[in-house]
Amino acid sequence: MKKIRILHIIKSLGRGGAEMLLPETLALHDQSKFEFHYIYFLPWKDQMVQAIEEQGGIVNCFEAKNNIQLIGQYPKIADYCHSHQIDLIHCHLPWAGFVGRLVHRKTRIPMVYTEHNMQERYHPVTKFLNKKSFNSQSLAVGVSEDVSQSIKNNISPSIPVRTILNGVNTQKFSRNKHDLSVREHYNIPENAIVIGLVSVFRFQKRIKEWLQVFRNLKNSSSEEIFGLIVGAGPLEEEIMQEVERLNLRESVIFTGLQENTLPYFNAMDIFMMSSSFEGLPIALLEAMSMECAIVTTNAGGIKEVVRDEKDGLMVPVEEWEELKERLQSLITDRPKLTELQKAARERVITEFSLQVMTKNLEQAYMEFSE
Structure with a gap:
């Protein structure tokens, strides 16, 4: 059976919460059914790269020094999607979302966007771009009910919005009382x-x-x-x-x-x-x-x-x-x-x-x- 190829797009692979979830979820995904690719843009924020690669992920950095350069990478990302036969794009946080939506428009590859923050807290420019482009994707995921409700209240999207709660690996994160x-x-x-x-x-x-x-x-x-x-x-x-x-x-x-x-x-x-x-x-x-x-x-x-x-x-x-x-x-x-x-x-x-x-x-x- 052909594996479903997923491409994650995220601005950096530093030690933020969204970034740290990527190797954690990869370790639990059924890799007999899915193949995972990752594109990030800030080469100096790469702390998660090794952990992802150790779990079998394929990681590429498309270097961008600022958000304008990041958006300018969308043709290169579209070419990557075609050459690697990507079946679905999964973007995290707004600027990755913006570039992913351009790729989605160009390629028509389905796109999932995970929102980790409340819309009310974004910079006005980010809020404006998010609202204008939000329907150019297949599904929006909120990491909490509050986040999903914020999307609905501020954007009123025509695409589906679903809550998938963040999780933690409870086996890995278990207290060792002897470790002093x-x-x-x-x-x-x-x-x-x-x-x-x-x-x-x-x-x-x-x-x-x-x-x-x-x-x-x-x-x-x-x-x-x-x-x-x-x-x-x-x-x-x-x-x-x-x-x-x-x-x-x-x-x-x-x-x-x-x-x-x-x-x-x-x-x-x-x-x-x-x-x-x-x-x-x-x-x-x-x-x-x-x-x-x-x-x-x-x-x-x-x-x-x-x-x-x-x-x-x-x-x-x-x-x-x-x-x-x-x-x-x-x-x-x-x-x-x-x-x-x-x-x-x-x-x-x-x-x-x-x-x-x-x-x-x-x-x-x-x-x-x-």
Whole structure:
């Protein structure tokens, strides 16, 4: 039987949530039925390339230094589709979506577009281009009900919109209580509370506010508390200035980008997010799978995952300062901390597994490639 050839198009293969899902889902796809190709455009953001190739994916970089050059690659992508007999194109995030829609118009190859963010949060130019071109594809996928509803409210597309919830590999992301490597490396005492975050340093993540919450908690608590932040991004210099301003150099550890986040999750007791908006963050699902207690704002798709007081603790986006009180309630009630750590993992196992996500994607591929 001829395999269905899928071409993923994405702007970069760095360590963003959408990018990290590609090798994770590839590992679970039925490669006796599907063959997977990948095109990206930013050669300096290639951290996921090796992981994809190790899982059998075929990766090509069509270099583009800016979004205009990226769009200009569409004839080359169309030629690639013809020469490799691509059956379906799957694009992720707006600029990949724009170029994919041009390829779809030129080749008539079916195209699926996954939206990871709320339309309201995009730059006006991005919103305009998205709305104008959105119907030049076969299917739109929202990673949460909030994201799908945002598409319907802002674009009113004539094409179908389907929600396929993000998932996590719960077998891979499983806590190893004996792994103390990160705590030992950074001289964090075994009994200290570690509040963590894995994130790209973008404005919507509100890491400066995260640091303010941490500082207020540390100043009012008698417990030994450390912060552990894994990631990097465009706001790094600004964030480090805030660390200096708040005098947190000794208590908040920045690890930079990490290929393997498992030992860092192992070191965390609590995973805190202070985001102003989200689609459905992969790092949140990974933290829950790793039995980190969740304390977060109720941004976007987060509230579809975390049920307050059942799977974690939440505050309204605009009341982010209240995160400090929710953290304090866990630090002073260790049985409740343990209860929420176990509940977090149970939640993703039952509702947000990568296996379910991959199965739903394959159903869409089969349906729209026919």
